[in-house]
Amino acid sequence: MTLFFLIAAALTIAGTAAAMSLRNPIHCILSLTLGLVGLAVLYLQLGAQFVGFTQVLVYVGAVAILAVFAIMMTRSAGSPQQPAFSRSWLSGSAVAVVVFAVLAWAISSALPSTKIVPPQPAVSVNQIGDALMHKFALPLEIIGLLLTAALIGAVIVAMPERRETP
Amino acid sequence: MSPLNAYLLLSALLFSIGLAGVLTRRNAILVLIGIELMLNAANLNFIAFWRYGPNPAALTGIMFAIFSIAIAAAEAAVGLGIILAVYRHTKTTDLDQLNSMKG
Amino acid sequence: MIVPDTVDQIFVLSKHWLLGYVPTALQPIVSAILSVAPVLVVFPLLFAITTVLERKGLGRIQNRYGPNRVGPYGFSQPIADGIKSLTKEDIVPRSADQVVHLLAPLLLVMAAFLAYAVLPIGRNMVLTNLNAGVLFFFAVGSMVELAVFMAGWSSRSKYSLLGAMRAVAQMISYEVPLVLASIVVIMASGSLSTVAIVNLQASYTSIWPHWFIFTPWGFTGFVLFMIAATAESNRSPFDLPEGESEIIAGYYIEYSGFKFALFFLGEYLGMFATSGLAITLFLGGWAAPFSFLTWIPSYIWFFAKLLALICVFIWIRGTLPRLRMDQLMGLAWKFMLPMTLLNIFTAGVWHFMPSGFTRWLVCTSLLIVPCLLLSRGLKQRKKLQIRTYRFAE
Numbered sequence: 001m002t003l004f005f006l007i008a009a010a011l012t013i014a015g016t017a018a019a020m021s022l023r024n025p026i027h028c029i030l031s032l033t034l035g036l037v038g039l040a041v042l043y044l045q046l047g048a049q050f051v052g053f054t055q056v057l058v059y060v061g062a063v064a065i066l067a068v069f070a071i072m073m074t075r076s077a078g079s080p081q082q083p084a085f086s087r088s089w090l091s092g093s094a095v096a097v098v099v100f101a102v103l104a105w106a107i108s109s110a111l112p113s114t115k116i117v118p119p120q121p122a123v124s125v126n127q128i129g130d131a132l133m134h135k136f137a138l139p140l141e142i143i144g145l146l147l148t149a150a151l152i153g154a155v156i157v158a159m160p161e162r163r164e165t166p
Numbered sequence: 167m168s169p170l171n172a173y174l175l176l177s178a179l180l181f182s183i184g185l186a187g188v189l190t191r192r193n194a195i196l197v198l199i200g201i202e203l204m205l206n207a208a209n210l211n212f213i214a215f216w217r218y219g220p221n222p223a224a225l226t227g228i229m230f231a232i233f234s235i236a237i238a239a240a241e242a243a244v245g246l247g248i249i250l251a252v253y254r255h256t257k258t259t260d261l262d263q264l265n266s267m268k269g
Numbered sequence: 270m271i272v273p274d275t276v277d278q279i280f281v282l283s284k285h286w287l288l289g290y291v292p293t294a295l296q297p298i299v300s301a302i303l304s305v306a307p308v309l310v311v312f313p314l315l316f317a318i319t320t321v322l323e324r325k326g327l328g329r330i331q332n333r334y335g336p337n338r339v340g341p342y343g344f345s346q347p348i349a350d351g352i353k354s355l356t357k358e359d360i361v362p363r364s365a366d367q368v369v370h371l372l373a374p375l376l377l378v379m380a381a382f383l384a385y386a387v388l389p390i391g392r393n394m395v396l397t398n399l400n401a402g403v404l405f406f407f408a409v410g411s412m413v414e415l416a417v418f419m420a421g422w423s424s425r426s427k428y429s430l431l432g433a434m435r436a437v438a439q440m441i442s443y444e445v446p447l448v449l450a451s452i453v454v455i456m457a458s459g460s461l462s463t464v465a466i467v468n469l470q471a472s473y474t475s476i477w478p479h480w481f482i483f484t485p486w487g488f489t490g491f492v493l494f495m496i497a498a499t500a501e502s503n504r505s506p507f508d509l510p511e512g513e514s515e516i517i518a519g520y521y522i523e524y525s526g527f528k529f530a531l532f533f534l535g536e537y538l539g540m541f542a543t544s545g546l547a548i549t550l551f552l553g554g555w556a557a558p559f560s561f562l563t564w565i566p567s568y569i570w571f572f573a574k575l576l577a578l579i580c581v582f583i584w585i586r587g588t589l590p591r592l593r594m595d596q597l598m599g600l601a602w603k604f605m606l607p608m609t610l611l612n613i614f615t616a617g618v619w620h621f622m623p624s625g626f627t628r629w630l631v632c633t634s635l636l637i638v639p640c641l642l643l644s645r646g647l648k649q650r651k652k653l654q655i656r657t658y659r660f661a662e
Contacts, residue, residue, distance in 0.1 A: 005169075009176050016180055016203055020187030025196060026422060030369065032199055033415060039180075039206055046173075046217045049401050051209075051231045053408040058235050061411025061444075063202065063242045065437060068418060070195050070246040072434075074253045085190050086262050092189030100182035107174045108167075117169060121222035125401050125461050128232075131225050139229075143236050150240035158247035160254065 004045060012038030023084045025071045033064045047120050050128055173214035180207035194252070194259045198245045205238045277566045280307070281393050304396050308385050315575075316537045317347035323583045330587035350530075357526035365523060366423040373420035374528045377535035380412040384542040387463050391555045391568035395464055402463040403455060406546055407448055410501070413539060414440045420532070421520035432519025435594060436510035440501055442601040447497035447543075449609035453490045453616045454481055454550040463546075467554030476560045480553035485632040486616040491551040493609055495581075498543040500601070502536055505586040509594055544578040545571075604643055611639055 015035025019028045036059045043052035086092070132140050167175075184203030191197055209231045216227020253259055275282065284303050291299045321344055325335030337343035361370055387402035389395040399405050414437050421433020458466045470480050481487035500507040511519040521532045548554060552574055555567035592600070615635045622628040 005172065009172075012176070013179060013183070016183050019203070020183055020191065020196070020200060025193055027369075028196055028199065030415075030419065032203070035203075036206065039210060042173075042176075042210065043213055046213050048213050048216070048228055048231070049399065050404065051213060051228055051235070053401055053404045054232060054235055055209075056408040057404070057411050058239050059202075059206075060415060061408070062441075063239055065414055065418065065441065066242060066246055067195060067199060068422075069434075069437075070249060072422075073250060074195070074259050084192060086192045089190040093186050095189060096182045096186035099185055100178055103178035103181070104175060107171060107178060118218060118222070121217070123222075123225065123228065125404075126459075127225060128228060131229060136229050139233060143233055147236065147240050150244050154243045154247040157244065158250045 005042070008038050008041040008045065011035070012042065026068060029064055029067050029071065033060050036060055036064070047123070050123075050125055168218075170214060170218040173210065173218075177207045177210040177214065180204075180210065192260050192262055194249045194261055194264075195246065197261065198242065198249070201245075202238055202242060205234060209234050277392060279566075280391070280568070308396065309382070312382075312385065312538060312541060313534065315541060315572075316534055317351070319537060319541075319579055320350065320533075321346045322579070323586075326580070326583045327587045330584070354527055354530035359526045359528065360523075362424060362426070362523050364425045366425070369419050369423035370523075371528075373416050373423060374524070374531035374535065376419065377413060377416035378531050378538070380409050380416060381535045381538035381542060383409045384539070385545070388542070388545040388549060389464050389467050389554055390571050391566065394555075394568060398462060398464045401461045403451060403461045403466075403546075403550075406463075406542075407444075410539070410543075411444065413535075416535075417520055420524070424520075424523035426523055429520050429522050432510045432522075436503055436520055439503070439507065439510060439594075439597060439601075442598055443497045443500035443507075443605075446493055446601060446605040446609050447501060449606070449613065450490045450494040450497060451546070451550055453486055453609075453612055456613065456616055457481060457486075457620070463549050463554075467549055467556065470553040471556040473560035478553055478556060478558055478560070480551065480556070480558075482551045482553075484619065485629065485636055486612050486619055487551055489608070489612050489615075489636050491547065493605055493612065494547050494551065495578075496605065497601075498540070498547060499582065499585065500597070501543060502540040504540065504582060506589040506592050507597060509591060509597065540582065541575065541579070544575055544582075547578065548574045599647070603647055607643060608636075608640060611636065 012035050015031045015033075015038055019032035019035060022028045022031065037056065040052045040055045043049075043055060181204050184200045184207060187200030187203065188197050191200065212227045212231045212234070216222055216225075216231075219227070249259060252264065256264060258264065284300070287303060288296055288300055321336070324346070325337075325343060328335030335343060336346045339345045339349045361367065384406050386396040387399055387405055417436050417440065418433050421429045421431075421436070424430075454466060455461055458469045460466065470478065472479050477483070482491050499505075503511055511521070521529060524532060548571065555571045557563045557565060557567075557570055615632050618635065619628060619632050622631065
């Protein structure tokens with residue numbers, strides 16, 4: 001494991017752990033953004049440039065801003081009056097620790113610890129475009145349909161109800 | 167340990183951090199953020215297996231990750247819309263208080 | 270082509286010469302530093318020149334002199350401004366969120382500087398030739414919105430929060446036409462790499478260049494891109510979030526001294542970066558306009574085009590009135606989004622028709638007729654009423 005991987009992994013873990021444990025919701029979203037940028041750096045180290053840049057564009061540029069707007073509109077911004085963690089926080093954390101233990105045991109016992117690293121695959125955006133148009137054309141159309149439905153659905157769900165005039 | 171093991175362990179750690187956030191936070195929006203984090207951990211898994219797997223020329227891992235990012239963004243939008251609608255009705259986003267179907 | 274190669278490539282050659290003196294183990298790091306340092310020096314210098322150019326230009330448009338006290342005809346004004354902003358007291362409101370208040374201008378400047386990594390400033394003079402260069406530019410540009418929100422929210426002041434919300438809504442809305450207007454060029458050139466896009470435009474038929482702006486879809490794309498770029502940098506006529514007469518500097522009210530100067534720097538750097546991308550995509554990058562002018566070095570052409578676009582920005586700022594918030598959003602979603610989609614369709618038609626006069630006629634009418642119909646149809650008609658007077662009785 002190289003130094004760059006350790007730095008990016010530390011950044012990601014710090015950001016996401018802070019996101020799930022800070023009291024102020026806006027601080028949580030900002031540290032989540034740091035964690036997501038760390039993940040994008042990891043994607044770039046793995047050689048998936050397109051996915052890394054798309055991750056920054058979509059998550060940092062859209063989802064984080066959407067979450068921040070939602071926090072502002074539900075008036076949860078600022079120091080919260082009620083406690084930040086729910087009453088059942090102990091059982092929740094215990095479940096998460098058990099899940100991590102099971103996953104870690106499965107990973108370390110199932111995969112052979114081999115040092116043979118395959119060469120870096122060279123993927124260009126042309127190949128991704130070709131794949132999207134030929135092999136993955138049907139999922140592309142379905143995603144278009146799904147995004148349209150989500151767009152219309154989100155607007156309708158969040159629209160304030162029309163007040164009836166007396 | 168091999169690089170693939172390291173990436174899979176990191177992805178498992180991120181997944182459990184997201185799961186801990188979903189199960190312990192009170193604010194509904196932060197629960198949604200925890201779900202987004204779990205989806206991101208799964209994306210990291212896909213890309214790691216694409217890189218160290220047997221057939222990287224098929225681009226399956228990258229395609230799956232791209233579609234997963236698109237779906238996660240759409241789901242975040244709809245989920246936040248639902249939270250806004252619930253807030254407008256019950257004036258709270260505290261999940262411990264939203265425990266009855268009445269009203 | 271009669272190109273004096275040494276003058277054109279002088280920066281590349283000097284960098285290779287300097288690298289020869291460095292031990293092999295350190296060469297990647299020193300190469301990176303030698304490539305990045307000129308960007309960090311040249312563009313803030315351009316920012317300083319632009320501030321004085323803008324103030325004098327606006328002054329002349331408004332029938333007054335600009336600043337004319339400091340230096341010859343006022344052109345040393347940036348030095349005075351720099352000294353002022355560095356020595357001013359740094360006031361932070363007591364109820365402000367200290368960490369976020371500090372991080373916001375840093376994130377803004379960092380995101381603005383990162384965008385220069387994919388702009389080809391001359392022949393063989395690009396910081397990194399990324400395969401997905403244009404996507405990198407837009408990804409980095411989307412971090413600016415988060416920095417603007419952080420600035421507005423951390424000041425804990427109603428005016429700054431309102432300004433930040435408006436600014437973020439405006440930037441998100443105009444990001445869609447910005448990206449769609451550049452997709453036309455990506456479609457026509459078949460690549461997301463900025464170097465490939467410029468290389469495609471750097472050839473000539475007799476003396477005319479192959480720039481994308483000289484096609485109907487390219488011209489429309491350029492106009493839409495420039496409108497969206499003006500809105501993305503919060504410049505007049507789209508500067509409602511920071512309008513001085515409206516909301517007293519919007520999201521950076523509570524900033525003073527050096528952090529205010531950093532915001533200013535970040536905003537202008539973003540403007541230069543978006544102009545640089547417009548030059549790369551539509552105006553041929555570092556290519557000369559006529560084939561007999563290629564003896565002038567490529568980086569001179571890039572900066573000449575950049576200065577021309579900056580003058581256009583200043584000209585528009587001094588001429589057009591400010592748009593209201595609903596007019597702004599209506600323009601983005603109701604006018605520019607359909608026009609960019611139509612532009613993509615027209616570029617497809619252009620590609621598949623045989624070249625000639627018919628192609629020009631069909632594509633130009635495909636773009637002009639819907640533009641006229643949309644702009645007439647979206648105008649809100651106010652009925653003129655008979656003027657009545659009420660006098661005090």
